[in-house]
């Protein structure tokens with residue numbers, strides 16, 4: 001599967017869109033706002049404010065979250081400039097995502113509102129940059145601030161060796177790492193994350209100015225052992241369980257589940273730290289973890305059952321990939337089953353995810 005071509009959050013034409021089902025990611029943005037402000041204050045601590053400031057948000061998606069980071073960054077810099085009694089810089093904001101992203105939504109419905117809220121003395125331009133953040137996207141030494149939220153747990157590809165076309169099925173009945181996954185499966189996932197994250201850092205290192213800041217939030221895991229049940233892997237098991245229900249009724253052939261592995265990886269802090277240190281271009285200012293309860297996020301769909309809310313959120317992000325592999329026509333059935341699995345799980349447990357906040361400075 002060519003992940004960069006297939007993956008996209010559900011956009012305008014879909015019934016269940018990311019725009020209407022992203023309050024959990026919005027909560028992540030609001031929890032990490034103080035870290036963004038901290039990074040900007042450190043960066044501009046003295047009078048070190050450029051006349052032109054270039055900001056990139058990577059994996060911006062569509063819907064109301066897409067312009068939140070840029071607004072917050074501009075507001076913070078503007079406040080800092082006012083304190084220092086100087087003019088705000090001119091801002092260039094680059095919004096990046098994969099080519100299948102609903103960029104139209106951003107530029108037709110959101111951007112006018114974004115501009116109407118900007119002050120008269122703020123000069124600001126916004127541009128969309130389709131492409132994978134696992135590789136170069138921008139001119140060398142051009143970016144002052146890079147932001148990315150809820151995106152870097154996506155891999156560039158299904159880990160090599162675990163893609164359907166690449167040989168024997170190695171992770172039977174699973175779609176991600178679980179207790180029954182082999183060591184080879186675990187290592188293959190870990191290696192793919194290492195390769196991707198290293199390439200991400202190398203690419204940004206070339207694009208950022210010296211002293212530039214990068215604030216990344218992405219899903220992670222609390223435990224070193226990737227098979228310990230927690231937010232993300234447990235949640236993938238519930239999707240696998242729903243798929244296996246469909247296998248038992250003859251709706252999906254078993255091999256179809258056996259040969260599918262999700263192109264995501266939730267790392268532990270040690271793994272992230274090692275990659276940043278070995279790559280060597282960035283100073284690590286912070287690496288922290290937070291717990292986010294995705295069910296109790298205010299906002300979208302408050303009248304729905306908790307299971308339905310979770311299912312819509314997951315569907316808005318995973319439908320492109322799951323539908324491509326299993327068939328779009330099966331997605332209603334799959335997610336109806338998934339609602340039941342999640343509702344029954346939520347009777348006795350909560351639904352928390354681990355999110356990492358990583359704050360870096362380009363050396």
Ligand SMILES: C[S@@+](CC[C@H](N)C(=O)[O-])C[C@H]1O[C@@H](n2cnc3c(N)ncnc32)[C@H](O)[C@@H]1O
Nearest residue numbers: 025059060061065097098132133149150151154
């Ligand atoms: C859960 S959404 C997060 C959107 C937004 N940042 C937010 O906080 O609501 C993850 C986004 O990352 C994008 N993404 C995944 N892999 C990517 C890649 N290699 N390059 C660029 N964007 C990617 C997806 O297309 C998706 O829109």
